[in-house]
Amino acid sequence: MLPDAARRGKRVPHGGESDQEVLDFSANTNPGTPDGVEEVYAEALEESRRYPDDDYLEFRAAAAEFVDCEPDQVIPTPGGLAAIRLAVEITLEAGDAALVPYPSFGEYAREIRLQGATPQFVRYDELLEVGTDLLEGVELAVVCTPNNPTGEAADPDALEAFATRCDEAETTLLVDEAFLGFTDLRSAATFDRENVIVARSLTKLFGLPGLRAGFAVASGERRDAFETARRAWSLGTPAARVGAYCLQQEAFVRNTRERVVSERERMRHALERRFDVSPSDAPYLLCDVGDRSVADVLESAREDGIAIRDATTFRGLDSHVRVAVKDRESNDRLLAALDVLENGGETGE
Structure with a gap:
């Protein structure tokens, strides 16, 4: 590492929410941990x-x-x-x-x-x-x-x-x-x-x-x-x-993968009612909010106790947010905050 480069450089924004009262969808981490x-x-x-x-x-x-x-x-x-x-x-x-x-x-x-x-x-x-x-x-x-x-x-x-x-x-x-x-x-x-x-x-x-x-x-x-x-x-x-x-927790990994696939697809169908959602193999979804203000989307979710990621900090993105895929109950809270949850929590087709 060059000392001069370190002095000139800047830190990079990331997801993650320090307020324990807020449900964090800005960081893409598993909501569960292995037993033991x-x-x-x-x-x-x-x-x-x-x-x-x-x-x-x-x-x-x-x-x-x-x-x-x-x-x-x-x-x-x-x-x-x-x-x-x-x-x-x-x-x-x-x-x-x-x-x-x-x-x-x-x-x-x-x-x-x-x-x-x-x-x-x-x-x-x-x-x-x-x-x-x-x-x-x-x-x-x-x-x-x-x-x-x-x-x-x-x-x-x-x-x-x-x-x-x-x-x-x-x-x-x-x-x-x-x-x-x-x-x-x-x-x-x-x-x-x-x-x-x-x-x-x-x-x-x-x-x-x-x-x-x-x-x-x-x-x-x-x-x-x-x-x-x-x-x-x-x-x-x-x-x-x-x-x-x-x-070494093979069952935990297998169950996590199955949950992410199922919940990601369910969330994608729901989010597409308001946003353009990118295809994903990951535990997160990138959403283009279109003509809506990213700041307004973030603030509206925050008012409902949900933190989502401002994706405009990524090079080449100017109208996007990113949301994590978590457990079903938490995901329903996110979808409700974004006003895409329907039929008492059922979002599948």
């Missing part, structure tokens, strides 16, 4: 009187099983964003260029600029079509799948073909899979390519965003660079123990 998490956390807290085991063997094994890679390819990080920062730091130097999707997660461009490199923006739905001619001279390409805030997941075969072109151009491919666990799509970790880095977040899928647990997947020289660059004790004992436990 409290007990695992309590035991880990008692063990936190000592430094963590910096090898994190249990965590690496659980993460590797979850994404289908080898345990030594897993690099523990305090959240997915920490994995993204490490990937940028070990890849880019001042003056380098990086391809970044838009509209998408604003932290990519921020981290690239903090390294003194230059983000080159490409429409998220055109990025996988980029050829080797444009990739040449680009040190890093970033893909978000499912893309945030639009929700579409990349086709794994198309993504793997793009990874091949990146390899031919000697470009590192960073795949942010923060929300891929909400789908049954395979991880880019299965590509087993040395030019591919995967960033994963545990805390969204398992409803524990404050725990700060995630990991990167890398191989070859990039894996060695990650292992050298990561901070010692990069996960606290509670995060490592709870993270490993959650990654």
Whole structure:
């Protein structure tokens, strides 16, 4: 990170609501957590009187099983964003260029600029079509799948073909899979390519965003660079123990995926009565409010105790909001606040 870039840079707006009295639809986290998490956390807290085991063997094994890679390819990080920062730091130097999707997660461009490199923006739905001619001279390409805030997941075969072109151009491919666990799509970790880095977040899928647990997947020289660059004790004992436990809760993951698919479709049908809703494979929906004022939509929902995400902070969006997909009762409160709930709570066709 360049000191001057840090002094000139700005923070990026995110979802998340600090008022506990407000129902938060601005952050896309699971409303539930796996049974037994409290007990695992309590035991880990008692063990936190000592430094963590910096090898994190249990965590690496659980993460590797979850994404289908080898345990030594897993690099523990305090959240997915920490994995993204490490990937940028070990890849880019001042003056380098990086391809970044838009509209998408604003932290990519921020981290690239903090390294003194230059983000080159490409429409998220055109990025996988980029050829080797444009990739040449680009040190890093970033893909978000499912893309945030639009929700579409990349086709794994198309993504793997793009990874091949990146390899031919000697470009590192960073795949942010923060929300891929909400789908049954395979991880880019299965590509087993040395030019591919995967960033994963545990805390969204398992409803524990404050725990700060995630990991990167890398191989070859990039894996060695990650292992050298990561901070010692990069996960606290509670995060490592709870993270490993959650990654093994297959029934919870399966039930979460089924609920998200069902509720997302129900919400989409309802929201389309007022808004233009983007297709989504993620636990959120992007809504174009059209001629309505985004500020008015946000304020109206807030008056009913609901926080939703102002999506105009994403590059290329000027009339959009994003809403999370939660449990049925909470979703009905959102739909009622947006005046699209009908028939006493039934929104299906």
